[in-house]
Amino acid sequence: QVQLQESGPGLLKPSQTLSLTCTVSGGSISSVDYYWSWIRQPPGKGLEWIGYIYYSGSTYYNPSLKSRVTISIATSKNQFSLKLSSVTAADTAVYYCVREDLENWFDPWGQGTLVTVSS
Amino acid sequence: QSVLTQPPSASETPGQRVTISCSGSSSNIGRNIVNWYQQLPGTAPKLLIYSNDQRPSGVPDRFSGSKSGTSASLAISGLQSEDEADYYCAAWDDSLNGVVFGGGTKLTVL
Numbered sequence: 001q002v003q004l005q006e007s008g009p010g011l012l013k014p015s016q017t018l019s020l021t022c023t024v025s026g027g028s029i030s031s032v033d034y035y036w037s038w039i040r041q042p043p044g045k046g047l048e049w050i051g052y053i054y055y056s057g058s059t060y061y062n063p064s065l066k067s068r069v070t071i072s073i074a075t076s077k078n079q080f081s082l083k084l085s086s087v088t089a090a091d092t093a094v095y096y097c098v099r100e101d102l103e104n105w106f107d108p109w110g111q112g113t114l115v116t117v118s119s
Numbered sequence: 120q121s122v123l124t125q126p127p128s129a130s131e132t133p134g135q136r137v138t139i140s141c142s143g144s145s146s147n148i149g150r151n152i153v154n155w156y157q158q159l160p161g162t163a164p165k166l167l168i169y170s171n172d173q174r175p176s177g178v179p180d181r182f183s184g185s186k187s188g189t190s191a192s193l194a195i196s197g198l199q200s201e202d203e204a205d206y207y208c209a210a211w212d213d214s215l216n217g218v219v220f221g222g223g224t225k226l227t228v229l
Contacts, residue, residue: 046121047156047164047207049218062217096163104211104218105154107166107175 002027004097004110012117018084022097022110029078030055035100036080038071040093041112048093052100053080087117122147123208123221130227136196139224141208143189147219151211153191155184158205158223167206168193195226203228 008020035052051061070083094112124142131137155168168184208221
């Protein structure tokens with residue numbers, strides 16, 4: 001079955017750019033049936049959808065983060081990536097990569113990676 | 120403050136039935152499907168109910184979902200200790216142009 005795995009630095013300083021990659025195994029990221037998404041969860045808090053990318057490269061972002069977010073896709077590597085610029089402590093969270101159905105449910109989820117922003 | 124409103128906590132004894140509510144508006148639940156996620160302690164969320172009332176394969180039929188108007192509910196019958204988790208509802212919001220989540224409900228099995 002499809003599995004997703006996040007990778008990237010776990011500690012950033014304020015104003016830096018967060019960069020994470022999600023590697024998809026057990027299925028093709030070029031499928032027409034799914035979006036590929038990022039969701040985050042600050043420690044002890046709820047879930048926030050960041051945005052998605054389609055195999056074609058089209059993207060859709062949470063309006064509250066849109067000015068700082070870029071999601072890209074590398075179909076040859078079966079990977080997609082997240083960049084979030086100008087991070088602050090408020091961006092400290094567990095970041096999940098997820099497969100998103102075209103009707104916007106999320107399954108499966110990666111195990112998540114904690115990114116801490118601290119000076 | 121979450122766009123979808125859930126009670127922060129719920130509790131019930133083993134074997135009993137519990138219902139978790141999710142309240143939204145005409146721009147989200149009122150127009151779009153509702154999905155539910157279960158997050159066991161220290162783990163990633165897992166899809167529990169999709170398209171209002173559908174269970175993915177492997178999810179016990181003790182879990183059920185429903186939607187009416189601008190509200191949705193998750194019901195868990197025959198409660199077991201392993202059901203102790205955080206539960207989140209989610210839906211697309213046509214006004215905000217994105218997926219919105221409820222704040223989550225922490226279920227305690229007494």
